[in-house]
Amino acid sequence: xxxxxxxxxxxxxxxxxxxxxxxxxxxxxxxxxxxxxxxxxxxxxxxxxxxxxxxxxxxxxxxxxxxxxxxxxxxxxxxxxxxxxxxxxxxxxxxxxxxxxxxxxxxxxxxx
Amino acid sequence: xxxxxxxxxxxxxxxxxxxxxxxxxxxxxxxxxxxxxxxxxxxxxxxxxxxxxxxxxxxxxxxxxxxxxxxxxxxxxxxxxxxxxxxxxxxxxxxxxxxxxxxxxxxxxxxxx
Numbered sequence: 764x765x766x767x768x769x770x771x772x773x774x775x776x777x778x779x780x781x782x783x784x785x786x787x788x789x790x791x792x793x794x795x796x797x798x799x800x801x802x803x804x805x806x807x808x809x810x811x812x813x814x815x816x817x818x819x820x821x822x823x824x825x826x827x828x829x830x831x832x833x834x835x836x837x838x839x840x841x842x843x844x845x846x847x848x849x850x851x852x853x854x855x856x857x858x859x860x861x862x863x864x865x866x867x868x869x870x871x872x873x874x875x
Numbered sequence: 876x877x878x879x880x881x882x883x884x885x886x887x888x889x890x891x892x893x894x895x896x897x898x899x900x901x902x903x904x905x906x907x908x909x910x911x912x913x914x915x916x917x918x919x920x921x922x923x924x925x926x927x928x929x930x931x932x933x934x935x936x937x938x939x940x941x942x943x944x945x946x947x948x949x950x951x952x953x954x955x956x957x958x959x960x961x962x963x964x965x966x967x968x969x970x971x972x973x974x975x976x977x978x979x980x981x982x983x984x985x986x987x988x
Binding site for chain 2: 767769796798803804805806807808811821851853855863864865866867868869871
């Protein structure tokens with residue numbers, strides 16, 4: 764079955780450490796996205812990529828970095844510069860507008 | 876500036892009745908709208924969408940209405956079922972956005988048995 768896999772589901776990080784969240788898709792979608800969900804804030808766009816080796820900042824990119832070396836993979840690194848990293852992170856991919864996004868099941872990151 | 880607004884954080888309805896979730900937008904360039912449903916600790920799932928060339932789209936129990944002049948859309952669920960209890964997100968995109976969706980903050984729907 765095609766889909767998006769995010770790992771791990773739960774992640775704990777100590778303050779001052781970088782951490783990388785994995786996102787893999789086998790849907791052959793060109794575009795991929797990272798969103799963050801906080802209570803009462805909805806989904807806010809961190810980074811997105813429309814093709815391999817190219818990506819753009821979203822609305823809240825500060826403290827995050829991404830890479831897109833393969834079509835299937837779009838990892839997100841939460842750096843120590845991100846002031847409030849505890850959140851639920853969602854990865855998505857899309858084929859075209861009519862179908863919107865397909866989302867992964869998310870990663871809950873907690874800074875301890 | 877919030878371009879997609881869902882002004883009701885929560886809504887509670889009785890099983891079998893109609894649920895109406897509302898969404899307003901400010902960006903007149905938006906021309907495609909979608910609704911997603913999300914359970915806790917899961918990713919959102921696509922429900923239904925509508926293009927700006929239409930004013931209504933139906934899919935089973937779900938109907939989305941679009942009023943372009945008012946920049947308003949609504950999702951109707953009839954009849955509501957307890958399994959519909961979830962957070963519903965409204966999203967919008969424009970032709971020049973390269974598929975990028977802008978989401979509202981969501982409305983928590985609770986359907987009581």
